[in-house]
Amino acid sequence: MAKSVAGIQDLLTKLKKDAGPWNKDTHEIVEKITAALGKLMPMSMPPESVTNQVVQLLRHLMSKLYDPFTTVSLQLAVATFGFITNEKIVHAIKDKSLKKRMQWETIAEAVLDGVLDYLDLVDQKEEAGLSTKAKEAVSQAFYTTICSIFFPSDSAVPSQSFSVKLRALAYSILFSTCDGIPKNIEKLRNSKVLGSERLGRVIAKTKDYVALEQLLDLLARLIPPTNNTAKGRASRKLFIEEVFINGGSDAIPGDDIVKLLEFINSSEWEETSAKIVDILGRDISFPQPFKVKAIEISDTTFKLRASDRFYVDRNYFLVNNWNEYEEEEAIKIQYSSLRQVKVNDTGAVQIMTSSPATIGDKDMARLTDDQPVLINFIVGRTDFERFVSAVGARGLGRLVQKNGRTIKNSTARISTIPGQLAFSEEDKTLSQPLSFVEKVKVVKTRGEISERSDDNATFPNPLDGGAHDESPLPDTGLSTTADGGRTSRTAAPAGRARGKTHDPSRNGRADPAVAHDGLPDISASRTGHAPEPAQHNPAALPPVRARPAPRPAGRAARAAPPDPVRAGPDGLPSSPPWDAPNARTRSQKMHDAVFGTDDEELSDVSDRELEGRPRSPAVFWTLHSISSISSVCPVSAAARCGRLCLLPWFAGVV
Structure with a gap:
């Protein structure tokens, strides 16, 4: 957990450096995200007010960073998503704490929503090569994490343990980034990333x-x-x-x-x-x-x-x-x-x-x-x-x-x-009806x-x-x-x-x-x-x-x-x-x-x-x-x- 937190903090520091003090809007967004994540990560279960605030930041504000700072901002997004999923949601699943799991899943969903918003925005611009670059960047950042969590090789935490919405959003990222990108399709066909058999196992369940x-x-x-x-x-x-x-x-x-x-x-x-x-x-x-x-x-x-x-x-x-x-x-x-x-x-x-x-x-x-x-x-x-x-x-x-x-x-x-009850000779008649x-x-x-x-x-x-x-x-x-x-x-x-x-x-x-x-x-x-x-x-x-x-x-x-x-x-x-x-x-x-x-x-x-x-x-x-x-x-x-x-x-x- 400490390593994950340190990685997120390093990415935030790098993002601040790339943004520079002259870009006040970007610098303000990074400061808000830094403060929110610093408050959120130590919590066992965030209150609803904190959850709502973080959801707005991770979905709407962070998505504004994907275009000007594509690589580092997507790395921050996937690091945050991986931390919340592996350190918070998985533990809540193992503890059978539905309420805790729901709160953390809402935050994880906001990260994926923001990435999909970014892909939608890029598609609407219809600029040559822009959509391809965006989809390749998202695939580079998210494929390994999404496939390891939602298409696991082992059954320690089955993918069906996660909410339907979270799974569907993750699958949607894979689907969207494959649209017209043969390179990404080949990645997902590779068994080291996803592969046919892992896909089949998840479909079957x-x-x-x-x-x-x-x-x-x-x-x-x-x-x-x-x-x-x-x-x-x-x-x-x-x-x-x-x-x-x-x-x-x-x-x-x-x-x-x-x-x-x-x-x-x-x-x-x-x-x-x-x-x-x-x-x-x-x-x-x-x-x-x-x-x-x-x-x-x-x-x-x-x-x-x-x-x-x-x-x-x-x-x-x-x-x-x-x-x-x-x-x-x-x-x-x-x-x-x-x-x-x-x-x-x-x-x-x-x-x-x-x-x-x-x-x-x-x-x-x-x-x-x-x-x-x-x-x-x-x-x-x-x-x-x-x-x-x-x-x-x-x-x-x-x-x-x-x-x-x-x-x-x-x-x-x-x-x-149908079950058949095989009574012995002495059991054919019962003095009293059987209880349930x-x-x-x-x-x-x-x-x-x-x-x-x-x-x-x-x-x-x-x-x-x-x-x-x-x-x-x-x-x-x-x-x-x-x-x-x-x-x-x-x-x-x-x-x-x-x-x-x-x-x-x-x-x-x-x-x-x-x-x-x-x-x-x-x-x-x-x-x-x-x-x-x-x-x-x-x-x-x-x-x-x-x-x-x-x-x-x-x-x-x-x-x-x-x-x-x-x-x-x-x-x-x-x-x-x-x-x-x-x-x-x-x-x-x-x-x-x-x-x-x-x-x-x-x-x-x-x-x-x-x-x-x-x-x-x-x-x-x-x-x-x-x-x-x-x-x-x-x-x-x-x-x-x-x-x-x-x-x-x-x-x-x-």
């Missing part, structure tokens, strides 16, 4: 949609391009296998995800990401996605896009909504505010809550203060039972009325194998209930509330499928044992997936390799746009235009009419401008640096939680809106 979505977007950046060659396709397949098979767990159907990513016929990463979440969702402990056309909240209807889903997450219901600025916002209904969930076999769902839902970082207006908030939507008939199971597995069964009858909490959280404790003892001694293979805890009661953005439902090691069955991963191909990577070149003949450039149907690829196409097609798939980097940090929204589109009574944008045609998205408009609007296939795009693109200001979502049961936690899986990019790595998809 991430059960919060906010963090999972960001990890999948980072994956999109790191998958190697095929360059329309057999060698490139083999390299891509190898990387994906290392992520989802070598790095994944037995609970993840890694082979199905590998096949999905080998054969992609969509130019939108959002669609591919949603399909990965669908596959992961076979394990009920992962976010459970449901296709919903629209959701009605307090008489305001929000129409969903084809790739969007309604999620039964760990501690809230979540659905993404796109506002009139083409910015993604999260609509969230906290479990701690639920009063009743009504479902019927037609797929109709009605949720009653004691607090309003949140959209972005804002509570939606209520129709009346003394009436509960009603949320209505329809899931598919085939998804009806899975929805009931997902809600019950999160400890909400007693709030669910299925066709007018209350259901019990799902037992899938404990085991999917006695029943538990009988089950433990005579039952055949399987133990969970994961090292995480089971779902506690979500109605007990939570604090900060921390879910009252910790990561669970469920090894059950969403429909109640046990998961079983497809056996690895012949010649590839667990922990080893299959090399297609060692077989007598290369797999069709590697040898040809045709694009087989995805449904066929999930059951096996598709047959060879009738005609060789060397053209590549259009570049895929990865979802804008999520930004789960609080931030003021940009000013609305003078005449907003269909603003609701609460000032929030409402959805267009049901019969209104879907407008072209910014991604599609950019695609049309570059490649045209015809359906012909496009030439391959290599992994070269992308040219500068116009970016709109971002609206970000706030990730925090309130411990009161009657409140709604406005946690959001935010997209760093306006961050539109054409990913070169998907250009050579087979």
